[in-house]
Amino acid sequence: MKRKTRLLIIGIILFAGLIPTLRAQQIGLKTNLLYWGTTTPNAGLEFRMGKKWTLDVSGGYNPFTFSHHRKLKHWLVAPELRYWTCEAFSGHFFGLHGIGGEYNVNDIDIPIGRLKKLNNYRYEGYAIGAGLTYGYQWLLGKRWNLEASISGGFVHFDYDKFECAKCGKKIAEGKNDYFGVTKATLSLIYIIK
Template structure:
């Protein structure tokens, strides 16, 4: 795995260094974006994308949900409190911010999740962090000179480390654990303003 990541990094650096880092056209060089479905989880989110070269860009996205579900008596109701930061290096098949792209993303999470049946955490709370790497594919549609939409999906690996607590006694830690996750790491429908 380490050799594979080193090979990908070497390829990206050599390809990027072979191109000029000054945009060659009057195409947008910075975009501000937000993931519309992510708002459905009551998560504040925004991102910036910087054009590095004609076919390369750097996307940095963050999501923050501060609501923790903690009751006055110290117990927890269902909650999904988290901070997610995800930089992604993108290669565009046509030109940056237009059409198809492939990305290499590195997600990082801080989280406090309680009683989430969908995540198989019924009756327990997990508090910890996670970091990983993944590959993504996406497409961006230009709607006008300054507005566009983007759809992207990604898969990869994330290492999670966490403390486990029973929800009825959330102050008493049961165990410290870790988990290796392989699967979807990204899904977005972004609305973008380009400068």
């Protein structure tokens, strides 16, 4: 798993290397308010690449362990290329995004489908995927915007499964492929320039 994590990090660094070449006319600094609902600090930068194109690079990091060894520890990076139907940072947009990260999850009660298992075991692993986005951005003021978006696509999970939160032995390894909602945002944005 460490080799795969290194490859993911190298890919993210290479992708981030493109950012200085964008010569953005506008940059938006953002945070996803919905993601904060999972106790995950997060931020993103969106760079204007042309009249109708932007590049959004967002990420989150959750280092917290809660009472009774509950945790939703993870880091996540999600770059997205966006096409705006009118003008960048205003109105409707469509996007193509990637997603990647690592996780360590235990005793999280989500009573939906496959996620029910998160309540009984601890899972560690990585995830990588891609998808399509639809969203809308409202102008709130000269420098403030509000964005809502929904994304759907594919995510591949590689994981190790453990008996209990702290001391449990590894009982399985596995892979899981997920098709469905990959991202939902309600983001507050500050336009830097």
